[in-house]
Amino acid sequence: MPDRPAILTKRTLDKDLDKLTHVEDATKFVTRKLVAPGLGLIFLGLAMLFAGVYVFDRPSAVLVVAAAALAAYMALNIGANDVTNNVGAAVGARAMTMGQALVIAAIFEVLGATIAGGDVVKTISSSIVDTVQVPPATLSWIMMAALMAAALWINLATWLNAPVSTTHAIVGAVIGAGVGAVGPEPVNWRVMIEITSAWVTSPLLGGVIAAGLLFLVKTFIIYRDDKIAAARRWVPVLIGMMIGGFTSYMVVQLETANEFSSLTIFVLGLAAGCLGWFGGRVFVRRQAAGLENRNSSLRILFQIPLISSAALLSFAHGANDVSNAVGPLSAIVRNVGASPDAAGDNPPVWVLLIGALGISVGLLLFGPRLIRLVGDQITKLNPMRAYCVVLSTAFTVIVASSLGLPVSTTHIAVGAVFGVGFFREWYTRHSKRRIAYVRRKAESWAIDEPEDPNTHEVRRRYLVRRSHFMTIIAAWVITVPASAALAAMIYWVMFALFV
Incomplete structure (x- = not known):
């Protein structure tokens, strides 16, 4: 009987080593998930240090530093939840990668918040609750409670994969904390009616503008026999509209002494739009060289305009939604006299920077998940449809921001998608041009019985997911009272502990 080879290894030891390997893999997996929260905590610490440099020798420096930390936390949550609407359509249309979208949105969010974010900050910080009727110490705690409540609510929504309105959250929180502190009298209900009406009308306006743009694209470009020639004619017009609108907005934001009349601002925007149209003609002509007469070629021509409009929307979002993070902080800084440049209505630059950088950091760390949700699950997007959504949302937010109204970018973007x-x-169902185009193409392809363009199957493919509509309406209805109630409770806890 041959001798069996000696077993030199111990199976028990091998099993234990395998267990250790699995533990190491699990540890790496868990720690990878902790990287983003850890970097977020580091940013909060840097924001506190940044604020401390400006206010360390001022009264109530500790209160301001704590408020800066809450504002930075709020900004992180805005970046994680709300900025997805700016680039989600472009990512869903595959016009840009996730990495490109994150970088572009982060840069233009900072620019929009620091250059054009002052007007809406003033609305959040001083127009919702009448600061004259509220004692200074009470006002500071109202704003602290509002920041914490809104940030916690948005954090919960992000964890649940629900894109909610950060504007609704902070406005509701300011009202709830104000009512919890001093009752309903100091709340400026006239301003609240204006803000609420903007919440209702802005999604409708975004949907109407987006539908109008898509009508232009379908009528004058897509359902034409020579698509490339039509695109060479009309895509530069869309580019000019984008540049002209953005220029008018920048003039409104940058002039400080009312030096320009509305007519002058319109003329400047029109001139910039004409220059954009001329440059767009050169660009589109070069891009269109050698392209086939197909819809897939149109997607190539719309790719750069879509990326540009997403950048514009990020700028507009930064200008409008930075107020949600730093509006209460600006009120606290001005209230306690903790900054030498906080005496006027304009917020200090360092306050805007905390909000701007926080939004960008939150987007980079936590944004990709909701970007995929917004870009892929509401409706099927291609570059042409996404361009209409993004440009419509940008124009609507630009108009609201120039009027000082804190509107919801989330609801405008979704309103544009549904539009x-x-x-x-x-x-x-009703376009005679489309039906005639489809039948003409079918005849040219020698199809004996072309499919009726109005069949149930064709109609079904174009339906938007109605379930998301109800989800959004529910989030709209719940966010304001939930954040208001949470802010009131947090104020009472803060008052009992610290006052």
Whole structure:
């Protein structure tokens, strides 16, 4: 009987080593998930240090530093939840990668917040609650409670994969904390009616503008026999509209002495739009060289305009939504006299920087998950539809921001998406141009019985997911009372502990 080879290894030891390997892999997996929260905590510490440099020798420096930490936390949550609306359409249309979207949005969010974010900050910091009727110490704690409540609510929504309105959250929180502190009298209900009406009308306006843009694209570009020639004619017009609108907005934001009349601002925007149209003609002509007469070629021509409009929307979002993070902080700084440049209505630059950088950091650390949700799950987007959504949202936010109204970018973007989707349904059923185009193409392809363009199957493909509509309405209804109630409770706890 041959001798068996000696077993030199111990199976028990091998099993133990395998267990250690699995533990190491699990540890790496867990720690990878902790990287983003750890970097977020580091940013909060840097924000406190940054604020401390400006206010360390001022009264109530500790209160201001704590408020800066809460504002930075709020900004992180805005970046994680709200900025997804700016680039989600472009990512969903595959016009840019996730990495490109994050970098572009982060840069233009900072620019928009620091250059044009002052007007809406003033609305949040001083117009919702009448600062004259509230004692200075009470006002500071109201704003602290509002910041914490809104940030916690948005953090919970982000964890649940629910894109909610950060504007609704902070406005509701300011009202709830104010009512919890001194009752309903100091709340400026007239301003609240204006803000609420903007919440209702802005999604409708975004949907109408987006539908109008898509009507232009479908009528004058897509359903034409020579698509490339039509695109060479009309895509530069869309580029000029984008540049002209953005220029007018910048003039409104940058002039400080009312030196320009409305007519002058319009003329400047029109001139910039004409220059953009001329440059767009050169660009589109070069891009269109050698392209086939197909819809896939149109996607190539719309790619750069879509990326540019997403950058514009990020700028507009930074200008409008930075107020959600630093509006209460600006009120605290001005209230306690903790900054030499906080005496006027304009917020200090360092306050805007905390909000701007916080939004960008939150987007980079926590944004990709909701970007995929917004870009892929509401409706199917291609570059043409996404361009209409993004440009419509940008124009609506720009108009609201120039009027000093803190509107919800989330609801405007979703309103634009639904506007595009519902218009596609109507256009599919009722457009004589589309029906004639489809039948003409079918005849040219020698199809004996072309499919009726109004069949149930064709209509079904163009439906927007109605379930998201109810989800958004529910989030809209719940966010304001939930953040208000949470802010009131937090104020009472803060008052009991610290006052």
